[in-house]
Amino acid sequence: MSEATAVKCDDSRINMKLIGPFIDATVNVLKTMAGINPTPQSPHVKTTHEAYGDITAIIGMAGDNVKGSFAVSFTEPCILKIMSNMLGEKIESLTGDVSDGVGEITNIITGGAKAQLAEEGYVIGMAIPTVISGKSHNVEHVTDQPVIVVPFETESGPFFIEVSLIV
Amino acid sequence: MSEATAVKCDDSRINMKLIGPFIDATVNVLKTMAGINPTPQSPHVKTTHEAYGDITAIIGMAGDNVKGSFAVSFTEPCILKIMSNMLGEKIESLTGDVSDGVGEITNIITGGAKAQLAEEGYVIGMAIPTVISGKSHNVEHVTDQPVIVVPFETESGPFFIEVSLIV
Numbered sequence: 358m359s360e361a362t363a364v365k366c367d368d369s370r371i372n373m374k375l376i377g378p379f380i381d382a383t384v385n386v387l388k389t390m391a392g393i394n395p396t397p398q399s400p401h402v403k404t405t406h407e408a409y410g411d412i413t414a415i416i417g418m419a420g421d422n423v424k425g426s427f428a429v430s431f432t433e434p435c436i437l438k439i440m441s442n443m444l445g446e447k448i449e450s451l452t453g454d455v456s457d458g459v460g461e462i463t464n465i466i467t468g469g470a471k472a473q474l475a476e477e478g479y480v481i482g483m484a485i486p487t488v489i490s491g492k493s494h495n496v497e498h499v500t501d502q503p504v505i506v507v508p509f510e511t512e513s514g515p516f517f518i519e520v521s522l523i524v
Numbered sequence: 525m526s527e528a529t530a531v532k533c534d535d536s537r538i539n540m541k542l543i544g545p546f547i548d549a550t551v552n553v554l555k556t557m558a559g560i561n562p563t564p565q566s567p568h569v570k571t572t573h574e575a576y577g578d579i580t581a582i583i584g585m586a587g588d589n590v591k592g593s594f595a596v597s598f599t600e601p602c603i604l605k606i607m608s609n610m611l612g613e614k615i616e617s618l619t620g621d622v623s624d625g626v627g628e629i630t631n632i633i634t635g636g637a638k639a640q641l642a643e644e645g646y647v648i649g650m651a652i653p654t655v656i657s658g659k660s661h662n663v664e665h666v667t668d669q670p671v672i673v674v675p676f677e678t679e680s681g682p683f684f685i686e687v688s689l690i691v
Contacts, residue, residue: 414666415582415584415654416584417582417583417584417585417586417593417650417651417652417654418584418586418651419584419585419586419587419648419649419650419651420586420649421649424649424650424651424652425651425652426584426651426652426654428654453664456662456664456666457664457666460664460666461666464666481586482586482587482588482591482649483584483586483591484584484585484586484591484592484593484651485584485591485592485593485665485666485667485688485690486665486666487582487584487593487595487663487664487665487666488662488663488664488666489656489661489662489663489664490661490662490664491658491661491662494656494657494658494661495623495655495656495657495658496654496655496656497620497623497624497627497654497655497656497657498652498653498654499581499623499624499627499628499631499652499653499654499655500652521652523652
């Protein structure tokens with residue numbers, strides 16, 4: 358069963374056919390790569406420009422019938438736990454290795470979502486990820502479309518994904 | 525004559541056929557939209573993850589034979605001058621309007637470069653731009669390829685473009 362089918366969403370502005378593949382891929386990738394089991398919360402439309410985490414990866418998407426951007430934003434304790442699990446050693450600060458890891462995780466999540474979206478007829482080309490770190494950075498997707506945020510809970514604190522797709 | 529042909533570059537890692545269109549488009553867009561005349565400096569390979577400016581727009585690119593990302597990073601005095609010129613009123617701080625403006629400028633520069641690259645046989649799809657603001661944010665393009673930085677001088681201080689393209 359898809360992870361996304363268990364998520365409750367009443368907001369008619371949110372197209373779960375587009376968002377669901379990113380929720381599924383996020384859970385699957387973190388389970389497989391880091392042995393953690395994140396729990397997706399209800400998606401909502403983003404209302405401010407504030408990023409939620411301390412380190413954010415962004416990847417652009419462009420295709421014949423869809424374009425947009427996908428971001429994953431981790432709080433520091435959460436990404437340190439994920440990276441420690443992935444690398445098999447205790448990671449205690451946001452080093453360059455953590456940035457590379459966040460970029461790689463984002464690449465793989467997007468690749469997973471891309472495969473699932475292709476089955477729905479949306480063909481996406483992926484750009485290369487960019488990673489932003491620094492306390493209190495703001496991230497704004499420049500689009501008239503609603504940006505959808507999905508929070509995830511983990512034992513080491515929350516993280517968030519943001520999806521902005523124009524179809 | 526192309527703006528980029530006037531720029532000196534001895535570094536064999538830098539493919540001016542790919543970088544030149546972004547230099548040309550940057551100068552043309554800022555001349556046309558904001559009435560300022562930026563002077564491109566020598567391109568170089570980025571060696572740190574530090575962003576150079578106070579506000580940065582990033583746009584992903586994905587196509588059949590090329591993918592990557594393009595970033596424009598403005599120092600605060602420089603973008604305030606540009607936005608004041610564009611909007612016809614004095615802009616004194618990095619508001620949401622400035623973020624939207626930086627995203628729009630980046631969109632238009634990328635569109636210009638895209639047209640020029642198409643003549644070279646590189647067909648690029650553009651994602652939507654993302655704007656990051658906040659003092660001391662780091663921007664890292666997650667790629668094994670060199671990221672090329674081109675600084676520009678203006679009367680109101682410098683700004684920088686970064687191009688990372690995999691062909």
